[in-house]
Amino acid sequence: MDLVKIRRELHKIPELGFKEIKTQTLLLEVLASFHSERLVIEKWHTGLLVKIKGLRPEKTIAYRADIDGLPIEEKTGYDFKSEHPGKMHACGHDFHMTIALGVIEQLVNQPGRDDVLVIFQPAEEGPGGALPLMEAESFKTHQVDEIFSLHVAPELPVGTVASRPGLLFANTSELFIDFKGKGGHAAYPHLTHDMAVASSYFVTELQQIVARRINPIESAVVTIGKMTAGTVQNSIAETARLEGTIRTSAASSIALIKENIEAFAAGFSEAHHCEISIDYGSNYYQVFNHKSYVERFAKWTEQLGIIYKEADPAMTGEDFGYFLKEIPGFMFWLGVDSPFGLHNGQLQPDENALQVGVDVVTHTLRQLMID
Numbered sequence: 001m002d003l004v005k006i007r008r009e010l011h012k013i014p015e016l017g018f019k020e021i022k023t024q025t026l027l028l029e030v031l032a033s034f035h036s037e038r039l040v041i042e043k044w045h046t047g048l049l050v051k052i053k054g055l056r057p058e059k060t061i062a063y064r065a066d067i068d069g070l071p072i073e074e075k076t077g078y079d080f081k082s083e084h085p086g087k088m089h090a091c092g093h094d095f096h097m098t099i100a101l102g103v104i105e106q107l108v109n110q111p112g113r114d115d116v117l118v119i120f121q122p123a124e125e126g127p128g129g130a131l132p133l134m135e136a137e138s139f140k141t142h143q144v145d146e147i148f149s150l151h152v153a154p155e156l157p158v159g160t161v162a163s164r165p166g167l168l169f170a171n172t173s174e175l176f177i178d179f180k181g182k183g184g185h186a187a188y189p190h191l192t193h194d195m196a197v198a199s200s201y202f203v204t205e206l207q208q209i210v211a212r213r214i215n216p217i218e219s220a221v222v223t224i225g226k227m228t229a230g231t232v233q234n235s236i237a238e239t240a241r242l243e244g245t246i247r248t249s250a251a252s253s254i255a256l257i258k259e260n261i262e263a264f265a266a267g268f269s270e271a272h273h274c275e276i277s278i279d280y281g282s283n284y285y286q287v288f289n290h291k292s293y294v295e296r297f298a299k300w301t302e303q304l305g306i307i308y309k310e311a312d313p314a315m316t317g318e319d320f321g322y323f324l325k326e327i328p329g330f331m332f333w334l335g336v337d338s339p340f341g342l343h344n345g346q347l348q349p350d351e352n353a354l355q356v357g358v359d360v361v362t363h364t365l366r367q368l369m370i371d
């Protein structure tokens with residue numbers, strides 16, 4: 001299988017969460033090309049559950065790849081750039097899927113002892129596919145014993161992986177805040193209550209919650225990634241909307257931040273003569289790695305000549321955390337050496353990392369079968 005070719009095909013067709021129709025079709029085409037009776041393929045919404053039957057199975061090991069793209073305009077200039085305007089694989093899920101396909105090919109050609117379940121999971125960027133998948137009967141019947149996953153790391157060189165025991169990724173909650181007040185003519189501000197001004201104050205005040213309500217020993221982030229207000233340049237905005245995300249290192253701090261946002265909003269709406277409604281969208285549980293897996297993984301990668309580094313915890317979120325809450329395992333970063341980071345329209349991961357990913361994941365699966 002030509003990893004680079006498949007990755008580029010996937011890169012061209014990024015689709016948002018639970019809309020990964022073309023992606024699912026392409027994955028099925030590649031899997032069909034393996035012509036293997038060892039594969040048992042099942043659709044789950046726009047994702048897939050692919051079991052590779054082991055020779056004398058004693059357990060089931062799961063490996064998960066997420067498959068959705070982001071609503072980000074691509075600016076790489078690639079000749080294989082996204083064919084879907086305003087959407088891009090800007091978080092490396094095209095790499096994640098290609099590596100998973102490469103691993104399946106390895107296992108088909110040289111099966112191992114145990115059953116392996118490769119999960120092509122939709123909607124990691126939102127609204128979250130892991131939790132509903134775990135609740136589905138089609139997943140439960142596999143009775144997964146252990147699980148792992150990877151995420152591309154633009155800041156690490158190719159040939160390097162990183163992980164850590166315990167907290168790897170943060171707890172998250174999306175945040176959507178709508179403002180409604182009295183709009184009017186731009187020349188008569190005293191007759192209106194300007195929602196562009198009100199929502200701007202609100203953004204800066206949100207930072208006080210992080211600075212003054214959270215124990216400074218813990219980490220928290222509130223980011224507003226998108227602000228919209230009004231309809232035209234010479235009219236005072238009647239509505240505004242903030243879209244963002246909350247990240248915390250302690251699971252309990254998410255609730256604390258939400259309580260504080262709500263308390264602040266109650267006073268703010270009176271002071272600024274507006275109605276405020278808050279919606280939290282999807283929430284992800286922290287990615288908390290099981291120590292014994294990370295320790296063995298460090299040893300196994302070094303056997304392959306791959307450099308293992310201890311990672312710092314990151315305030316990124318991942319719904320893979322829900323799997324690790326129930327099933328022992330871990331997640332790791334795979335170095336892809338891009339000058340631009342995740343969620344950037346210029347993300348350009350080095351394709352040499354594809355084979356490294358396939359080798360590391362396949363080796364880890366084989367070691368888990370004998371360890």
Ligand SMILES: CC(=O)N[C@@H](CCC[C@H](N)C(=O)O)C(=O)O
Nearest residue numbers: 125126172173174245316317318
């Ligand atoms: C690895 C990564 O970048 N994950 C995303 C997950 C987003 C979850 C949700 N949409 C949110 O924004 O809270 C991330 O942005 O960290």
